[in-house]
Amino acid sequence: MAATDRSSAGDPVRTLTLLWREAREPAIGQRGPRPAQSVDKIVDAALALADAEGLGVVSMRRVAQALDVAPMSLYTYVPGKAELIDLMLDTVYARMPRREPAGPDWRDRVTAVADDNRALFERHPWLAAVSTNRPTLGPGAIAKYDYELQALDGVGLDDVDLDAALTFVLGFVQTCARAAADVRTAQQESALNDEQWWAANQPLLAKMFDAERFPVASRVGAAAGAAHGSAYDPEHAYAFGLRRVLAGLADLIERRSDT
Amino acid sequence: MAATDRSSAGDPVRTLTLLWREAREPAIGQRGPRPAQSVDKIVDAALALADAEGLGVVSMRRVAQALDVAPMSLYTYVPGKAELIDLMLDTVYARMPRREPAGPDWRDRVTAVADDNRALFERHPWLAAVSTNRPTLGPGAIAKYDYELQALDGVGLDDVDLDAALTFVLGFVQTCARAAADVRTAQQESALNDEQWWAANQPLLAKMFDAERFPVASRVGAAAGAAHGSAYDPEHAYAFGLRRVLAGLADLIERRSDT
DNA sequence: TCGTACGCTGTACAACGTACGCCGTACAGA
DNA sequence: TCTGTACGGCGTACGTTGTACAGCGTACGA
Structure with a gap:
């Protein structure tokens, strides 16, 4: 997909559960290695990158690099780039002064x-x-x-x-x-x-x-x-x-x- | 360059002369093969494509294909995709009812x-x-x-x-x-x-x-x-x-x- | 202790814009 | 008429993107 920088493609239900940080779908047993990253860490890294250098440099590879992680690891936490941008948006909205x-x-x-x-x-x-x-x-x-x-x-x-x-x-x-x-x-x-x-x-x-x-x-x-x-x-x-x-x-x- | 679908990068003077269809810069003698395409043909093809299938499918390759021409041939007439989009914009503006x-x-x-x-x-x-x-x-x-x-x-x-x-x-x-x-x-x-x-x-x-x-x-x-x-x-x-x-x-x- | 669920990642693919250099054409000047 | 050259056309290739897929290794449940 040649997505331009647009938010939200794919399964909207998945996106919503992610936005509200509802239980991730496996999460039944707790087998396997504990997650070393988190959705929030990834979103924060992406936000820092976007604030500093613009949306143009926010690529999955670049975000992964900022976290010292392989690019594909991000997909464990986030379905794709569109959803990552949705999360970035919602995060800055949440942080606005009230x-x-x-x-x-x-x-x-x-x-x-x-x-x-x-x-x-x-x-x-x-x-x-x-x-x-x-x-x-x-x-x-x-x-x-x-x-x-x-x-x-x-x-x-x-x-x-x-x-x-x-x-x-x-x-x-x-x-x-x-x-x-x-x-x-x-x-x-x-x-x-x-x-x-x-x-x-x-x-x-x-x-x-x-x-x-x-x-x-x-x-x-x-x-x-x-x-x-x-x-x-x-x-x-x-x-x-x-x-x-x-x-x-x-x-x-x-x-x-x-x- | 990882340009998102934005208009106008590069040399603004070149873009302007193109928009006003001022004399193209070689154009001194008329040696060599006569041009088989034209800026207008390319812009029209891109417009037709965008109207029919959206901006997402407007790639240089796809526009060239619509004209039955090799992708790189477009660059003879247009400096790049950003300028092509500028031309598309100006064209639809020009065609608005008055x-x-x-x-x-x-x-x-x-x-x-x-x-x-x-x-x-x-x-x-x-x-x-x-x-x-x-x-x-x-x-x-x-x-x-x-x-x-x-x-x-x-x-x-x-x-x-x-x-x-x-x-x-x-x-x-x-x-x-x-x-x-x-x-x-x-x-x-x-x-x-x-x-x-x-x-x-x-x-x-x-x-x-x-x-x-x-x-x-x-x-x-x-x-x-x-x-x-x-x-x-x-x-x-x-x-x-x-x-x-x-x-x-x-x-x-x-x-x-x-x- | 063992099976397995799951985090992590290397490789690979399709698509993009476009730089570069070659090829052949057809006119300008002789 | 002949030739040099300017120029249109384009094949190849590079770097970049998002991400599918399969394998690897870890650490918990039983």
Whole structure:
């Protein structure tokens, strides 16, 4: 299988029991050598590797090497790489801070949720590269869900809207984080600074910002580029977007005027 | 290089000239055999493959096979797979419909932009699997940018906010599309129907929806699951989110009361 | 003490992107 | 018309990935 870095393939029941650390399936008698590793050790090693060098270097061989173990030994504990990534995800979810509610104003509480999630993506940049964040339904994900729902609980939304509102907020943060990560990697892998880039693309830039073919794009693109110092400013996008998100939710919470 | 399915590595100048179909670098004399393929033929073949069978089967070998050509021949026209994906992206952007403005109300115009983008992700499901949508700055991307900006031009936003607002809308649609794609693939690869899944996970479900440990999650999760018939309903998430997005933008456009 | 369950691992396979160098074609210049 | 050479095409090979499989040795249950 040529799996891209996606989570969770294979038997979903097996994945779930693993996430909840339910009894492993042999485990009847305790014959044979005692396990020298553990699921947690493997997940921690993979996490350390991903945090330090990115998801790209997280291969089964590399994780095994970090544990001083043969690559195939990992498969004694984990069904495959997809499940390992699921475990990594659930682990960082479980370790997120669970503060006291940020205040009586739901806006402050939602802002805190958004900021915490943004910080999560900053602490673990590889999160933005995991293609699927499909709810793993592990203990960490559910604890996170429970905690974050509380920020919006009691403001008068029914439960269905409550769930949708949280999904909306988290989706926004994720999009921002991914965009920010894209900018970072783009900057890293092109060894060009801005000046060199503009010089090298001089002839094309005229076409790109052709005010006749693309009147609005050339005008707005120039203005945005000048304001941010580059084509995309993650910080500004987050600040702007969060205000829109809060205003959008306010319309639902404080007015309830639309369906 | 262990590239995941991401776009654009290598020399960005080369990528840009390719996107704009600028003169290829040899092309001084016209010696040697005439090219039997072309960039466009290759991109079209890759697009057909991706549309039909997903991004996972788009390998250089497979694209070459579709063109009845040896794998390495593709490298005569395209520097590598990353650039090929950039070209695929820009091509589908270029082919998006460019309608007349949807009406005098900016809400209708923004809704049309969102719907068109959602349709794009539905027509090309592999788009959701491309990890990076970093602006390729190809002709298609710029034409799309120019066209979509017009939906929000003239409503009283300054250019910087205009750019940010569009980014905000498109980010929302992208998040929805990715989530929807995740649901689809999850359903496909687990051959379990809902009933079997619930039966198999019976013992774990009690823990997962433990009303003592996770009071809010269990309550809201149950309500949302019952309302949608599953854990996540892409259609509902899109409808809900789009209303929030419009309300969030309205707060900026019609009130301009916050910074 | 012995059988066996089970942890561990070496080897191997299929698939990937792509570097390298050869082959043959067909035009530019003579 | 002839020839040198630029260039399209591609066969081979390398390094990397996830992981199937079979064998080996350990340490507990009986």
